[in-house]
Amino acid sequence: MRRTQVGIVGAGPAGLVLSHLLYRQGIESVVLESRTREYVQERVRAGVLEQNTVDLLTDLGVGERMRREGLVHRGIELRFQGRGHRIDFDELTGGRAITIYAQAEVIKDLIDARLAAGQPIVFEAENVSVHNLEGPRPSIQFRKDKDSEPEELFCDFIAGCDGFHGVCRPSIPNEALTVYERGYPFAWLGILAEAPPSSEELVYSHHDRGFALLSMRSRQLSRLYLQCPGDENINDWPDERIWQELRTRLACDGWTLTEGPILQKGITEMRSWVVEPMQFGRLFLAGDSAHIVPPTGAKGLNLAVADVRILARAIAEFYSSGSCGLLDTYSDTCLRRVWKVQRFSWWMTSMLHRFDSDNAFDRRRQLGELDYVTSSRAAAQSLAENYVGLPME
Numbered sequence: 001m002r003r004t005q006v007g008i009v010g011a012g013p014a015g016l017v018l019s020h021l022l023y024r025q026g027i028e029s030v031v032l033e034s035r036t037r038e039y040v041q042e043r044v045r046a047g048v049l050e051q052n053t054v055d056l057l058t059d060l061g062v063g064e065r066m067r068r069e070g071l072v073h074r075g076i077e078l079r080f081q082g083r084g085h086r087i088d089f090d091e092l093t094g095g096r097a098i099t100i101y102a103q104a105e106v107i108k109d110l111i112d113a114r115l116a117a118g119q120p121i122v123f124e125a126e127n128v129s130v131h132n133l134e135g136p137r138p139s140i141q142f143r144k145d146k147d148s149e150p151e152e153l154f155c156d157f158i159a160g161c162d163g164f165h166g167v168c169r170p171s172i173p174n175e176a177l178t179v180y181e182r183g184y185p186f187a188w189l190g191i192l193a194e195a196p197p198s199s200e201e202l203v204y205s206h207h208d209r210g211f212a213l214l215s216m217r218s219r220q221l222s223r224l225y226l227q228c229p230g231d232e233n234i235n236d237w238p239d240e241r242i243w244q245e246l247r248t249r250l251a252c253d254g255w256t257l258t259e260g261p262i263l264q265k266g267i268t269e270m271r272s273w274v275v276e277p278m279q280f281g282r283l284f285l286a287g288d289s290a291h292i293v294p295p296t297g298a299k300g301l302n303l304a305v306a307d308v309r310i311l312a313r314a315i316a317e318f319y320s321s322g323s324c325g326l327l328d329t330y331s332d333t334c335l336r337r338v339w340k341v342q343r344f345s346w347w348m349t350s351m352l353h354r355f356d357s358d359n360a361f362d363r364r365r366q367l368g369e370l371d372y373v374t375s376s377r378a379a380a381q382s383l384a385e386n387y388v389g390l391p392m393e
């Protein structure tokens with residue numbers, strides 16, 4: 001039998017950043033993760049960090065490699081009707097930027113720093129379950145491995161940072177939660193290619209055949225995406241078909257796509273999803289366990305980090321003054337940002353993708369919107385301030 005102040009379920013961006021924020025305040029926590037260390041460190045996920053996220057990681061002392069290896073981008077390109085239009089973040093937001101640095105690298109840095117500080121992460125935790133959420137002493141039951149005895153970790157608080165498919169949210173009675181969701185009738189086919197990025201900055205391309213995105217992980221690695229049907233089978237996409245489609249959808253005067261060996265490919269579902277409230281008794285949900293955004297605009301990781309920043313502040317207030325004030329408003333505070341970010345991700349998705357239900361009017365309207373965003377300073381500024389990250393509360 002063990003105890004800790006905060007039991008954290010999940011070693012994704014939400015759980016690990018929370019553990020560092022708490023440690024900095026002298027608050028003890030245990031992170032329980034069902035996968036292996038290698039698995040969480042190698043998972044190919046997002047790669048765009050908002051200025052807020054970069055500043056926080058730097059502040060936590062885990063930003064050194066990010067500063068060395070990350071690529072700072074001061075704008076993005078919107079491409080439509082074969083022409084590129086730059087959105088200049090630097091000028092539109094007063095010098096804010098984004099950093100391209102893979103989530104997997106962020107995770108490695110966070111895990112290394114936590115273990116170096118002698119703080120616990122239990123990888124490959126089996127049969128994780130959460131209990132007594134409404135009482136003063138919630139607990140997490142788990143096994144260190146398949147053959148060991150079940151253990152119980154008693155906590156003051158539990159942070160459910162275990163993603164969309166985790167155990168924390170399903171442990172809350174259904175009637176205590178309301179779900180808001182919107183599906184999209186398409187997905188993204190993503191590749192990682194050993195090819196220098198064909199553009200300095202990210203390119204979001206609107207095309208009659210569907211959306212395409214040029215992103216990157218480093219100066220040697222391109223990350224590219226194609227909108228595809230929701231039920232697409234990756235086996236129907238041999239490498240040459242992928243490159244052909246990317247060339248078509250990203251085509252632009254005087255520009256060529258650099259190609260190279262495809263190292264990894266996969267299909268990402270798209271959905272907008274929110275659960276309210278993000279708290280039940282002493283269980284607090286953060287990150288993907290509470291909300292999912294479609295990847296257009298790259299907000300998932302950044303929103304997870306914003307949640308745990310609010311949660312850490314609330315928990316710190318509890319230990320320093322005994323007040324539950326910030327804990328009680330945790331969900332409302334997070335949800336204000338969550339809905340603004342949901343709006344932005346939905347809007348970017350709607351503006352850039354081909355919806356089969358759209359008629360000719362809708363397609364012209366989309367082009368009108370892209371024209372507006374790239375020709376009106378007010379509209380471009382709205383995109384820019386959301387993309388680099390809205391101010392923290």
Ligand code: APR
Pocket residue numbers: 009010011012013014015032033034035040045046103125128161162163164165166167286287288289299300301302304
């Ligand atoms: N017990 C312990 N850990 C679990 C359990 C469980 N029952 N279920 C899931 N996990 C772990 C997962 O293996 C994963 O490592 O919880 C972690 C959740 O991490 P993420 O899914 O990355 O979620 P989050 O930290 O909220 O970050 C959200 O990261 O991966 C992206 O698309 C995601 O951008 C979004 C952001």
Ligand code: PHB
Pocket residue numbers: 045046047048202213215216223295296297298
């Ligand atoms: C990525 O590089 O994986 C990426 C970039 C921008 C997005 C989504 C994903 O909008």
